[in-house]
Amino acid sequence: MIYTKDLSKTFDKFTALNSLTCKIPEGCIYGMVGSNGAGKSTFLRILSGVYKADSGIVQIDGENVWENPSAKSKIAFVPDDIYYLQGASMDRMAALYKSVYPNFDNETYISLANTFKLNRKKNLNAFSKGMRRQASTILALSAKPKYIFFDETFDGLDPVMRNLVKKLICNDVVERNATAIITSHSLRELEDTCDQLALLHKGGLVLESDTENLKTKQFKIQIAFNDEYDISRFKEIEIIKYTKTGCVTNMIVKGEKQEVLSKLSMLSPILLEALPLSLEEIFTYEMETLGYSFENLFEEVE
Amino acid sequence: MKHRIFNRSLYLDALKQTRIFTVLCVTVLLFITLAAPIDTIINYPARQTVAFENFAPVLITLPYAVTPVLCVILFGFMNKRKSSDFYHSIADNRISLYLSLFSAVITVIAGIILITVIPSLLLHCLYKKIFIINLKSILINIFGIFSSSLYCAAIVTIAMSLTGTLLTNIAVSGILLFLPDLIVAATTSTVCQSIPVLRNQDIFGKYMPVGFNIPSFILFGSGNWIEIFEDLSKNITTFIISVPLIIISVLVFKTRKSEGAGYPTQNRHLQSAFRIICAFIVSFFATILIFDSIITDNVYSERIYYLILIYIAAVLVYFIADLITTKKFKNLIRIIPGLSIVVLLNIVLLGTLYGAYNITLSFTPKADEIDYIRFTNNYYGDDLKSYYTKKTESIKINNDEINKLIAECLNNDINEIKSNTYYSDYSSDYYYEVMPVIISVNGKERIRQIKITESELSYISNELKNNAEYRKVYSSIPALNAFTGITYYADIKNIKDAERIYNLMRKEVSELDFETWYTMVNGTGGTALDEGFTISTVVDSQSIDIFIPFYIELKESTLEYIKLTSTKEEQNKILNAADNIENLDYLRAELFIGTNTYYFEFVPDQNDEGNEKILEFISDLSPTIDLEEDTPIIAVYADFLVANRYGGYWDTVASYFNYTGDTDKLLEDAGYLSR
Numbered sequence: 001m002i003y004t005k006d007l008s009k010t011f012d013k014f015t016a017l018n019s020l021t022c023k024i025p026e027g028c029i030y031g032m033v034g035s036n037g038a039g040k041s042t043f044l045r046i047l048s049g050v051y052k053a054d055s056g057i058v059q060i061d062g063e064n065v066w067e068n069p070s071a072k073s074k075i076a077f078v079p080d081d082i083y084y085l086q087g088a089s090m091d092r093m094a095a096l097y098k099s100v101y102p103n104f105d106n107e108t109y110i111s112l113a114n115t116f117k118l119n120r121k122k123n124l125n126a127f128s129k130g131m132r133r134q135a136s137t138i139l140a141l142s143a144k145p146k147y148i149f150f151d152e153t154f155d156g157l158d159p160v161m162r163n164l165v166k167k168l169i170c171n172d173v174v175e176r177n178a179t180a181i182i183t184s185h186s187l188r189e190l191e192d193t194c195d196q197l198a199l200l201h202k203g204g205l206v207l208e209s210d211t212e213n214l215k216t217k218q219f220k221i222q223i224a225f226n227d228e229y230d231i232s233r234f235k236e237i238e239i240i241k242y243t244k245t246g247c248v249t250n251m252i253v254k255g256e257k258q259e260v261l262s263k264l265s266m267l268s269p270i271l272l273e274a275l276p277l278s279l280e281e282i283f284t285y286e287m288e289t290l291g292y293s294f295e296n297l298f299e300e301v302e
Numbered sequence: 303m304k305h306r307i308f309n310r311s312l313y314l315d316a317l318k319q320t321r322i323f324t325v326l327c328v329t330v331l332l333f334i335t336l337a338a339p340i341d342t343i344i345n346y347p348a349r350q351t352v353a354f355e356n357f358a359p360v361l362i363t364l365p366y367a368v369t370p371v372l373c374v375i376l377f378g379f380m381n382k383r384k385s386s387d388f389y390h391s392i393a394d395n396r397i398s399l400y401l402s403l404f405s406a407v408i409t410v411i412a413g414i415i416l417i418t419v420i421p422s423l424l425l426h427c428l429y430k431k432i433f434i435i436n437l438k439s440i441l442i443n444i445f446g447i448f449s450s451s452l453y454c455a456a457i458v459t460i461a462m463s464l465t466g467t468l469l470t471n472i473a474v475s476g477i478l479l480f481l482p483d484l485i486v487a488a489t490t491s492t493v494c495q496s497i498p499v500l501r502n503q504d505i506f507g508k509y510m511p512v513g514f515n516i517p518s519f520i521l522f523g524s525g526n527w528i529e530i531f532e533d534l535s536k537n538i539t540t541f542i543i544s545v546p547l548i549i550i551s552v553l554v555f556k557t558r559k560s561e562g563a564g565y566p567t568q569n570r571h572l573q574s575a576f577r578i579i580c581a582f583i584v585s586f587f588a589t590i591l592i593f594d595s596i597i598t599d600n601v602y603s604e605r606i607y608y609l610i611l612i613y614i615a616a617v618l619v620y621f622i623a624d625l626i627t628t629k630k631f632k633n634l635i636r637i638i639p640g641l642s643i644v645v646l647l648n649i650v651l652l653g654t655l656y657g658a659y660n661i662t663l664s665f666t667p668k669a670d671e672i673d674y675i676r677f678t679n680n681y682y683g684d685d686l687k688s689y690y691t692k693k694t695e696s697i698k699i700n701n702d703e704i705n706k707l708i709a710e711c712l713n714n715d716i717n718e719i720k721s722n723t724y725y726s727d728y729s730s731d732y733y734y735e736v737m738p739v740i741i742s743v744n745g746k747e748r749i750r751q752i753k754i755t756e757s758e759l760s761y762i763s764n765e766l767k768n769n770a771e772y773r774k775v776y777s778s779i780p781a782l783n784a785f786t787g788i789t790y791y792a793d794i795k796n797i798k799d800a801e802r803i804y805n806l807m808r809k810e811v812s813e814l815d816f817e818t819w820y821t822m823v824n825g826t827g828g829t830a831l832d833e834g835f836t837i838s839t840v841v842d843s844q845s846i847d848i849f850i851p852f853y854i855e856l857k858e859s860t861l862e863y864i865k866l867t868s869t870k871e872e873q874n875k876i877l878n879a880a881d882n883i884e885n886l887d888y889l890r891a892e893l894f895i896g897t898n899t900y901y902f903e904f905v906p907d908q909n910d911e912g913n914e915k916i917l918e919f920i921s922d923l924s925p926t927i928d929l930e931e932d933t934p935i936i937a938v939y940a941d942f943l944v945a946n947r948y949g950g951y952w953d954t955v956a957s958y959f960n961y962t963g964d965t966d967k968l969l970e971d972a973g974y975l976s977r
Binding site for chain 2: 011045048049050051052067068069072073075077079081082083084085086087088092095096098099100101
């Protein structure tokens with residue numbers, strides 16, 4: 001299990017992580033989204049032992065990660081900006097991985113390289129961006145780590161490869177009860193892969209939930225009445241966003257769908273409709289409540 | 303997973319990363335190293351000694367050029383975020399990461415040395431008839447180069463761990479490598495110039511590591527820079543100092559943050575230190591000028607102009623250093639207060655210099671306060687005088703008269719320094735020698751350079767001759783053993799003959815009376831051929847070479863040498879001339895022995911002991927030379943100024959010992975005939 005408590009990290013005057021506390025269970029695919037600079041990459045780098053947290057606890061299976069080869073050997077990290085050793089081929093990188101990852105599986109490595117149709121002998125620096133990312137994913141999966149972290153992994157992959165990588169990650173998690181953390185700006189990439197989703201904003205975890213739960217517990221309501229009303233009429237409903245045009249109101253609400261609909265029906269609306277939300281919409285609305293919206297940013301620019 | 307300190311795979315991969323550069327280096331260095339002996343073998347196959355300076359001097363580039371590049375190749379990952387993150391994400395600890403990569407740097411250096419040296423050594427051994435290998439010199443230098451590479455690698459990796467861009471890597475490496483030396487050298491040079499009773503090398507320190515030496519050599523040094531690694535004690539110091547430096551480097555690397563990659567320095571404090579040091583380096587020279595002006599009362603408008611110019615340059619460097627590293631103009635205002643630290647450092651420097659000046663000048667012991675005196679030397683050459691000075695350096699002399707003389711001389715020198723008249727004595731007529739003397743007062747030794755006149759020197763010499771320990775040291779030349787060998791033996795064909803003749807010479811020296819040998823060694827007596835032996839030996843753990851010429855006074859060994867290196871007897875004319883020396887006003891003789899030329903010039907004064915010895919020596923040649931038909935040569939030319947009532951005339955006589963070549967050409971070449 002991954003456990004962090006009050007994790008903080010600042011770069012000069014910029015706070016990347018601010019007292020972040022979370023628990024990520026074993027055998028789960030944990031998706032992490034957030035705005036630029038929210039702290040996603042910093043979080044993964046601290047979990048991987050690349051950065052040292054300024055304060056707080058980071059533990060993998062009860063062990064501290066920083067300067068702990070034993071804990072780090074359980075982790076494979078595929079960063080957003082991939083680096084390979086000078087002049088290295090996949091085989092050379094695999095040799096290095098073998099020395100640091102006790103579970104590195106050569107058969108898996110060869111099999112995956114063949115699946116992705118990558119030349120194992122070729123200089124990795126001659127690979128395209130997408131191929132470099134594929135190679136990195138292959139090496140990470142072949143290492144058979146207990147924890148595998150992907151930072152913006154699907155960036156640069158074509159749709160076919162993106163699906164292949166997703167499938168491989170899912171299989172790995174299922175077969176070995178591994179834990180994967182995937183960060184992305186694109187919620188569409190995560191919603192069909194992740195078991196849990198977390199929203200990071202300004203270095204803090206503002207939302208963490210099961211994917212299914214998120215999808216069912218938030219929805220859009222369109223409601224209208226034939227008399228004058230305002231938001232106070234819906235005081236029993238947890239509203240994330242409220243917009244009223246004429247007599248029609250659009251609301252993003254949280255809660256059990258049936259329960260909310262039942263409560264609203266009792267108000268005798270002339271129109272009541274519940275619409276599902278995509279994850280992207282859910283997170284956009286969540287971010288808006290935190291003051292991070294296109295309108296706000298645009299106003300700041302103006 | 304066990305907590306390891308070395309990652310073999312990472313080490314092997316690091317070697318792979320450097321392979322192109324390594325192959326390039328080996329190719330170039332091997333080519334240069336082999337080109338010289340091959341050229342000698344083909345074009346100049348004369349017998350010669352091969353010490354490091356003509357064996358593989360190009361290896362000197364290893365510490366200062368190859369090592370930093372290797373460090374940049376292997377530790378350059380710290381300058382880029384993605385590479386830094388990659389290395390730090392590897393399931394390893396930082397100590398293991400550092401040691402694996404550092405080991406690779408050292409392995410490559412060792413590999414380049416071996417791959418370059420071994421073929422060259424084999425080639426030289428293969429042509430033993432041409433090359434006399436001074437293996438000790440080669441090994442000492444290689445050890446020095448390896449130690450310095452270790453030292454430089456540690457310094458460069460410290461600098462790279464403290465900084466995060468190539469520019470600051472280079473700047474901080476340069477500062478760490480050369481700044482201490484530059485400051486010490488410039489300070490001591492100034493102090494010694496201002497206080498001439500101090501000797502530069504005593505302050506500078508004979509145990510300063512070699513890593514410091516290059517800038518000293520360039521700015522303040524004298525001598526051959528190829529000999530920089532000749533001193534075994536400095537090489538050992540360099541090696542020893544490298545160990546704590548590597549430990550410091552590991553610690554700095556361990557505390558380094560991966561996120562520092564791409565930033566000039568790891569934090570603001572280092573950034574401040576960097577620009578302060580840069581400005582201090584420049585302002586330092588102005589402060590030294592101020593110090594010189596204070597103690598010499600030498601203030602003139604041109605100097606004031608330079609002072610202002612240097613201080614303005616220091617301020618500019620301060621801001622430019624920040625601008626280059628941060629690329630932010632807005633910082634320039636913020637950093638202005640930091641200039642006060644530069645000013646403070648200069649004040650501390652000035653105070654230190656002035657303090658050292660006063661402390662030094664206050665040391666004027668009275669004769670009865672001196673515990674003992676030891677004599678040392680300003681310069682250790684490769685002659686017998688230097689050898690004996692080195693050997694007698696540890697002898698403590700407690701002689702009231704010498705103590706009194708030294709105390710007086712030192713007092714005079716100090717008074718001259720105080721009154722600014724020390725150097726004005728150069729224009730006066732009297733001759734003096736500046737002699738370094740170690741004076742012990744209250745159990746503490748201090749070295750002072752003292753002006754001693756010729757008569758005072760003669761007095762000291764006479765006193766020293768009565769010292770039993772001195773006499774014992776002078777009674778012998780080094781015995782051949784594991785640490786002492788003949789590295790040069792002129793035209794003698796094999797080492798066994800050379801050793802036999804050297805042992806003969808050694809026996810003759812031991813039988814010679816002290817007075818004669820003492821004057822011969824100190825250059826005031828004896829007649830020596832140009833040729834001789836070079837003996838490499840160790841005195842006080844320092845490797846030294848001594849050139850011991852063939853002295854006519856050591857007749858047996860010299861004649862043995864002549865016998866071995868000449869072939870035919872035909873010297874009647876010259877011997878006749880020597881027999882009829884009464885008719886001559888002047889005689890100049892040239893002896894061609896082997897491929898060498900020896901000159902004897904003498905006025906035929908029968909009362910002159912030296913002339914008699916030369917004549918006796920020439921006469922003795924005749925019956926003792928063992929002739930060989932196939933190998934020439936002794937040719938003797940002599941110019942005689944024959945006296946007559948008109949003032950005399952020149953006569954040239956040539957004698958040949960088994961010379962079978964073109965005589966006219968030989969005479970013409972010698973300048974006696976013109977076609």
